[in-house]
Ligand SMILES: [Fe+2]
């Protein structure tokens with residue numbers, strides 16, 4: 001359902017477990033970027049049916065997630081600092097076609113893949129943290145559901161503007177690129193790292 005070509009490496013949670021503070025800071029940046037990305041799509045594709053309204057809802061939700069993570073950082077006394085992002089986003093960006101009609105499709109599907117991977121990682125976090133950090137685990141469970149919904153929303157928008165076969169074919173091409181981008185990020189403690 002999430003269209004991911006490969007599940008997260010089973011060792012990921014153990015690799016990041018001792019860097020939870022960094023993961024939370026990274027997560028905070030990620031929500032901010034998700035909001036910004038949705039807003040950019042509204043600017044770029046204003047005239048496309050449904051886009052402004054549907055994506056303004058995504059912007060609102062991602063900003064709410066951003067504020068929720070900020071609150072968690074504050075409660076834990078973690079400073080919200082700049083953090084070199086995982087190379088994941090840059091590697092994904094390189095896969096996107098620059099010219100229409102493909103550019104819009106790629107932007108939608110890639111946004112969908114990022115949501116899907118976040119959803120998968122939030123599930124792993126909610127399971128891994130269930131015993132030691134039940135509140136945080138519950139928060140990640142909630143976000144997992146929201147990001148699954150965003151994944152569907154982006155792929156459904158793509159299906160409105162492109163034929164099913166075009167969407168399917170491009171999903172098939174981009175899915176391995178998404179996994180390669182994760183691997184390119186290496187084993188740094190990030191939400192989107194290997
Ligand atoms: Fe979010």
Ligand SMILES: [Fe+2]
Nearest residue numbers: 034115147150
């Ligand atoms: Fe999202």
